[in-house]
Amino acid sequence: MATPLPSFGAPQQGLHGLDAVQVDAFKAVLQGVALICGLAHLGFLTLFFQAEVPTLAYVSIASMLGFAGAFQLARRERVAQAWAVTVLSALVHSVVAVLIVGWDTGFHYYILLMIPAAVISSIRPLLLKAGTVLGLMLVYLGLDIAMRHRAPGHELSALVTEGLHYFNVLGIMVMLVSFAGYYFYLLEKTAAVLRELSQTDALTQLKNRRAITEAIRREESRMRRGDHPLSFVLCDLDNFRLVNESAGHEAGNAVLKAVSRTLESCMRDIDFVARWGGEEFLAVLPDTNEDGARLVAERIRRKIEALVIEANGAAPIRMTVTLGVATMTPSEDAEQAIVRADEALYQGKAGGRNQVVSAAAA
Secondary structure (H helix, E strand, O other): OOOOOOOOOOOOOOOHHHHHHHHHHHHHHHHHHHHHHHHHHHHHHHHHHHOOOHHHHHHHHHHHHHHHHHHHHHHOOOHHHHHHHHHHHHHHHHHHHHHHHOHHHOOHHHHHHHHHHHHOOOOOOHHHHHHHHHHHHHHHHHHHHHHOOOOOOOOOOHHHHHHHHHHHHHHHHHHHHHHHHHHHHHHHHHHHHHHHHHOEOOOOOOEOHHHHHHHHHHHHHHHHHHOOOEEEEEEEEOOHHHHHHHHOHHHHHHHHHHHHHHHHHOOOOOOEEEEEEOOEEEEEEEOOOHHHHHHHHHHHHHHHHHOOEOOOOOOOEOOOEEEEEEEOOOOOOHHHHHHHHHHHHHHHHHOOOOOEEEOOOO
16 A cells, blocks of 8 residues: 655646746736836926926826826736836837937936846747847837937936936836846745645645655654654545546545545644545654554544535545554654554455554554
């Protein structure tokens, strides 16, 4: 029945959580960028009215409205539309500003920033992302060729030009930090999701063999350091194959899920329970001697026996479970204790099922 502690392969779970992580992180960044840009354009609006550049003042108003719309779209999780409105608002303002007040004011930096932002964004499909990146590059190069050595349409004072230049440089720095923070957050969250996926059984949401084996090794080390008891309860559903054959695999899956929830309800915070394979489950009980482990096993047995499981329109399903209990001794390792629990489980199956059997002494 049970096998020795396994060598691990790649986890089989899907990676559906990763897209949600990326979208959530990008949504937060879009809201932050829209807020920062909206406040910055409020300042531009005031400056351009005072400098008597009404065209740019009106463009600033339009951009502010665009950023406000992008913020609301991001809040409603319409991330693609929020990104498009943000880029369009910033791009139009940057291009018009460079054309009117010149290259030296630094408005072109915002276009440069949009390129890596587009690359790390959640834009789909990839063809649209590539087109966005290429378009931004061409706009920037076109502005560079057309305006870098040309006098602006409206000559600002040297002081105002310098002030705008450094304000825009500072704004770019703030946004670079935001995007770097987004990317770092995304990596951290992705790593956390992958860790969770690699340790979770996809069907039951219990720990899988990889995770429980790591927990066993930690508890084994703790037991040897402090002489704490460590017990194992190996559970196997009785006649589970008949459920699959008579009611179908969906019903079998419903049984496994219901049993998993029952097992979790019988565990303390310090305990571990995992799907060990097929219809077999393993509970690891730190600081628990054999008598305590038998009590836990008997509680599990009674609760599963009382379950009434309905699935897929089939008749209500009732299950029983046979459990083998072993407490690790100083002269053996965890693998040997689990083997003894497996042998006890086998004795219970041979003796009529639906019972708890303690392993013979090591």
